[in-house]
Amino acid sequence: MDDLKNIAPELSKIKKENSFKVPDNYFDDLPMKIQERILQKKSRGYYNIFELLKKPAYAVSFSLVFLMLIIIPLSISIYKDHGNNNQIAYGSLEIADIEYFEISEELLIEAISVEYFDETSSMEQATDEVIDYLIDNIDYSTILNEL
Amino acid sequence: MAEYNDHELLEMFRDEDKVNYAFNLIVRKYQERLYWQIRKIVINHDDTDDVLQNTFIRAFKGLSAFNEKSQLYTWLYRIATNESLTFLRKKRKRLFLSLNDVENQLANRLVSDEYFSGDEIQLKLQKAVLSLPEKQRLVFNMKYYDEMKYNDISEILNTSVGALKASYHHAVKKIESYLKNKDELH
Numbered sequence: 001m002d003d004l005k006n007i008a009p010e011l012s013k014i015k016k017e018n019s020f021k022v023p024d025n026y027f028d029d030l031p032m033k034i035q036e037r038i039l040q041k042k043s044r045g046y047y048n049i050f051e052l053l054k055k056p057a058y059a060v061s062f063s064l065v066f067l068m069l070i071i072i073p074l075s076i077s078i079y080k081d082h083g084n085n086n087q088i089a090y091g092s093l094e095i096a097d098i099e100y101f102e103i104s105e106e107l108l109i110e111a112i113s114v115e116y117f118d119e120t121s122s123m124e125q126a127t128d129e130v131i132d133y134l135i136d137n138i139d140y141s142t143i144l145n146e147l
Numbered sequence: 148m149a150e151y152n153d154h155e156l157l158e159m160f161r162d163e164d165k166v167n168y169a170f171n172l173i174v175r176k177y178q179e180r181l182y183w184q185i186r187k188i189v190i191n192h193d194d195t196d197d198v199l200q201n202t203f204i205r206a207f208k209g210l211s212a213f214n215e216k217s218q219l220y221t222w223l224y225r226i227a228t229n230e231s232l233t234f235l236r237k238k239r240k241r242l243f244l245s246l247n248d249v250e251n252q253l254a255n256r257l258v259s260d261e262y263f264s265g266d267e268i269q270l271k272l273q274k275a276v277l278s279l280p281e282k283q284r285l286v287f288n289m290k291y292y293d294e295m296k297y298n299d300i301s302e303i304l305n306t307s308v309g310a311l312k313a314s315y316h317h318a319v320k321k322i323e324s325y326l327k328n329k330d331e332l333h
Contacts, residue, residue, distance in 0.1 A: 017265075
């Protein structure tokens with residue numbers, strides 16, 4: 001107390017008293033109220049889900065969990081379907097590959113060569129026809145005059 | 148009514164047939180002391196009533212695991228303190244207030260509180276206590292009003308005795324300063 005007088009003279013002057021009050025009979029009734037609450041909780045189980053859902057924080061949490069329970073299995077099934085589609089696509093690629101490899105290199109060269117030779121022979125034929133035409137229809141003097 | 152010591156009450160509580168009777172005796176034994184501890188933190192009677200009931204319900208759930216390493220009273224006191232602080236934090240969040248604002252609000256409500264009978268100087272002292280940081284306020288209440296030993300406070304707040312002495316010293320100095328400054332204003 002002497003310490004308090006030294007470090008806090010104003011505080012030490014104030015009478016130490018309890019200025020708070022309680023309603024009449026509060027402490028007589030309280031044990032019964034607590035007992036009732038404990039019995040209520042026991043009979044309901046400590047966590048009644050419907051009671052909890054009345055509180056906004058719990059309601060939001062439960063909604064999120066509920067949505068997750070719907071979304072996750074749905075996403076998994078969509079992903080699985082998507083995976084199956086990929087397999088079909090890969091399968092068709094395999095078929096395309098088989099078709100591609102069935103055309104052998106020799107066949108390919110032959111096809112190209114035939115086309116090439118056909119084309120060159122027809123071009124040679126056309127040139128000969130043009131020369132023949134020129135020989136038959138145009139005399140040398142006309143050609144020399146043009147030059 | 149026979150007065151049982153804590154050990155006897157706990158023994159009785161462990162007997163399945165006497166659980167409710169034993170707990171009722173524990174409530175009767177400690178309700179007033181815990182009430183005043185909580186009341187000094189949350190200030191308002193109705194809030195104190197809620198916090199005190201929650202304290203005893205929490206104690207009921209945990210009592211079967213209580214191993215008597217600490218005294219029953221300090222264990223209950225610790226639950227009451229935690230429940231009170233949790234209550235204030237929830238209130239702060241709910242009203243989007245800072246901790247200081249909550250304490251200002253409590254101080255302002257004290258003026259019109261029908262269950263507060265203090266005169267002007269007592270009101271001023273309560274406002275000074277409410278202006279302290281949370282931990283200093285707890286230490287001040289336990290030491291100044293409840294005259295608890297530092298060892299018991301240390302067990303309740305899980306803080307070293309040295310740190311508690313320093314907290315109490317700072318709290319007293321701040322209250323003295325508050326009282327002096329407010330005197331100058333009046």
